[in-house]
Amino acid sequence: MDVGRLRKIDDTRWTVPLASHETRAPVILFGTESLLSTMDDKVLEQILNTSRLPGIVGPAVTMPDAHWGYGFPIGGVAAFDADEGGVISAGGVGFDISCGIRSLRTPLTSKQIEPVIGELSEALFRAIPAGVGEPGHHPVTLKELDQIMKGGAGWAVRNGFGTESDLSRSEENGTMEGANPSAVSDKAKERQRNEMGTLGSGNHYLEIQVVEHLEDSRTAAMFGLFPDQVLISIHCGSRGFGHQIGTDYLLRFVKEAPKHNIQFPDRELAYAPIRSALGQEYIGAMKSAINVALANRQILTHLAREVFKRFFGDLSIETVYDLSHNTCKEEVHLYEGKKRRLWVHRKGATRAFGPGHPALSPPFLETGQPVFIGGSMGTGSYILAGTPESEALSFSSASHGAGRAMSRHEALKHWNGRSLVQDLKAKGIVIRSRSMRGVAEEAPGAYKSIEEVGRATELAGLAKRVAYLVPKICVKG
Amino acid sequence: MPPTRPPDPPEPGDSGSSYSYFKHDADIGISAWGKTLEEAFIQTAEATFFLMGDLAEVLPRRRIDVRFKEEDLELALYQWINLLLTEAMIGEMILCRFSLIRRNDFWEGSGWGEAWREDLTRGIEVKGATMTDLSVRKSGRGRWETRLIVDV
Structure with a gap:
């Protein structure tokens, strides 16, 4: 990104000088100069497009890990007031609806897993369905899927895939209210029947991590974290189900636009007014997908616990937290001194x-x-905590990952999957994947520096770093 | 009158048609071309499924059919790729050969492939086609060219 087009507010906050007719809301980009300079110009173009949507309550912001997405940039946040003609955009939620991270804490230390790390990685690889063409071990009927769409992780816990305490340590207590299964197409439902309890492909993973150091001991203790502790982190979402909903509704938003005299700067940014029948239908379907993602991570939690039980007996493996980073949620925010009900x-x-x-x-x-910034295979991850000031800065939002610095296409030219697996093994990180192409595309060098993203997130006041984790085993799709 | 599907999978590799990939920060861009619009769409489908596996290993054992009505060429490409992906996901298949016939706004196509086998090379899962950077156009040289970004 050409940083020369931006105006610096402080070391981690930038804006774009614009005339009032060019936008409906200000634009704020969070990040250090070096992070911003590595971003594609499309990030700026996409957040400017976002700032022009009807009913936006400013500012439209990007996180320090932002990169070029669809419609919205990835790492983009924008809030809308339904009473002021605010809109909901499928591109603003993302195709993998409710993609997120669940982190689990074990009482184990690195020394306890090191002697069995090979066998443990093999057992996890066998137990966790991952990658293209790998169905889940728990196919569900359409009737069960209807229950999952309404019940989320709560359904999974009631069906033996976890404990009540998992739910209390999850956004929405594991169940998103307001889901409407009848707004979901039959194709989306068919697509998901054999995909419950699967990790997927791309940047999704199940990692065994170790707490390398603490940044904030007091908060870490309250999260149940201690140095050298073994954690399990699961990064995945609503699988083909969410994608089918995104695909179906994006087309409907585009098709209905001429009827309402709506023109989009980018078709991927297609939207419907929140108060419209179509907007409400999409919200009901999106909430169904949030519940499918919550249930999916809950089932994967159960599968991981079963593997650890075989190696270490009955352990207390508790959820640190479960969060989503591709959503639109109705929240109350204090904005310019007034409490506003906004769709973020x-x-x-x-x-x-x-x-x-x-x-x-x-x-x-x-x-x-708790906030998780997931890293890439060979680099660390952060656990952070929300701050009081993030509400005014970003509608209480923070970074979600390292963020790609290089396209998959370029990564394939730079790295070979098998060599990468060997290199990481030499560094004490075991990678298990059926796809060497996938491994090469996800090379750690294709991502931004997680340390810089974590530091910028804290410096900007979006979240405070609590613990830094390093990977030991990574199961990839 | 709806178009008629060919009964057998067509042979791949029509000369003058091909595809390549272009960069997108998080996902993958496909550009494809063909002497006809349908051939360009078929090449786009092949490029999409080639990301998921080595199509030379895949046998055309089963057929899935898709049909839709669409007057906008870009939205037709979006629907063509997404319908193929949806049917392949539901059938737990990978597709290797494609046919497509267009008559006015009616499109009727097929994909041939097989269920995933343990010994098939695994690429990455393509979850769908997006509308970002989506384009369908006839070039000055008279060939049809497509561009789309797939979400992986």
């Missing part, structure tokens, strides 16, 4: 409620919501 799109951005937020339960009411 977070496309590749994590909700990051600060301490005292009424949606949080103990201990997060005191610490702020």
Whole structure:
């Protein structure tokens, strides 16, 4: 990105000088100069397009890990007021609806897994369906899928895939209210029947990680974290189900636009007014997909626990938190001194409620919501906590990952999957994947520096770093 | 009158038709071309499924059919690729050969392939075609060219 087009507010906040007729809301880009300079110009183009949508309540913002997406940039956040003609955009949610991260803490330390790391990685690889063409071990009927669309992780827990405490440590307590299965196409339902409990492909993973160091010991202790602790992190979403909903509704938004005299700057940014029948249908379908994603991560949690039980006996493996980073949620925010009910799109951005937020339960009411910045295979990840100031800065949103610095196409020219697996093994990281192409595309060098993203996120006040984790095993699709 | 499907999978590799990939930050761009509009669409489909596996290993054992009505060529490409992906996902298949016939706004196509086998090379899962950078046009040289970005 040409940083010369931006005006610097401070070390991690930038804006674009624009005349009032050029936009409906200000644009703020979070990140250090070096992070912004590696971003594609499309990030700026896409957030400017976003800032021109009807009913936006400013600012439209990008996170420090932003990159070129569809319609919205990945790492884009924008809030809309339904009473002021605000809109909902499928491109603002993302195709992988409710893609997110669940992190689990074990009482184990790295020394306890090191002697069995080969066998453990093999067992996880066999137990966790991952990658293209790998169906789940738990096919569901259409009737069960209807229940999952309404019940989310709650359905999974009631059916033996977890515990009640998993639910209390999850956004929405594991169940998104307001889902409408009748707004979901039969194709989406058919597509998901054999995909429950699957990881998927691309940047999704199940990682065994170790707490390398703590940045904030007190908050870490309240999250149940300690140095050298073994964690399990699961990154995935609503699989083909969410994608089918995104595909179906994007087409409908585009087709209906002429009837309402709507013209899009980018078809991928197609939207419907929140108050319209089509907007409400999409919201009901999107919430169904959020529940499918919550249930999916809950089933994967169960599968991972079963593997650990075989190796280490009955352990207490508890959820640290489960969060989504591709959503649109109705939230109350204090904006310019007034409480406003807003629909906050977070496309590749994590909700990051600060301490005292009424949606949080103990201990997060005191610490702020856990936030996860997932890294790439060979680099670390961060656990952070929401801050009080993020509400005014970004509608309580923070970064979600390292963010790609290089396209998949370029990554394939630079790396070979098998060599990469060997190189990472020499560094003590075991990679298990059926796709060497997928491994090469996900090379750590194709991503931005996770340390810089974590530091910029904290410097900007979006979230506060709590712990830094390093990978030991990575199961990839 | 709806178009008529060919009964057997066509042979691949029509000269003058091909595809390549272009970069997108998070996902993958496909550009394809053909002497006819239908051939360009078929090449786009082949490029999409080639990301998921080595199509030379895949046998055309089963057929899936798709049909739709669409007057906008870009939206037709979006629907063609997404319908093929949807049917392949539901059937747990990978597709290797394609046919497509257009009559006015009616499109009728087929994909041939097989269920995933343990010994098939695995690429990456393509979840769908997007509308970002989507284009269908006839070039000055008279060939049809497509561009689309797929979500992986």
